[in-house]
Amino acid sequence: CNLGYMYENGRGVTQSYADAVYWYRKAAEQGHALGQANLGYCYYYGKGVEINKQEAYRLIKLAADQGNEWSKKFLAEHTF
Incomplete structure (x- = not known):
């Protein structure tokens, strides 16, 4: 999940949303709440x-x- 954040924001790596999604998905598939949220x-x-x-x-x-x-806050403040 942290690596996804780094790619999303270009922290120490070239910014890439595609790479961020790859790492967020890896975390989300393992049940990592922040990975799920970020994905x-x-x-x-x-x-x-x-x-x-x-x-x-x-x-x-x-x-x-x-x-x-x-x-929880995102769900309360956004429409889907």
């Missing part, structure tokens, strides 16, 4: 993937169900 964010805004609000909701909800506070 959901990418789907919501179309960063490195096509916009898919259903997939965004699914991933962010998984993270929220694990107690991720950012995800």
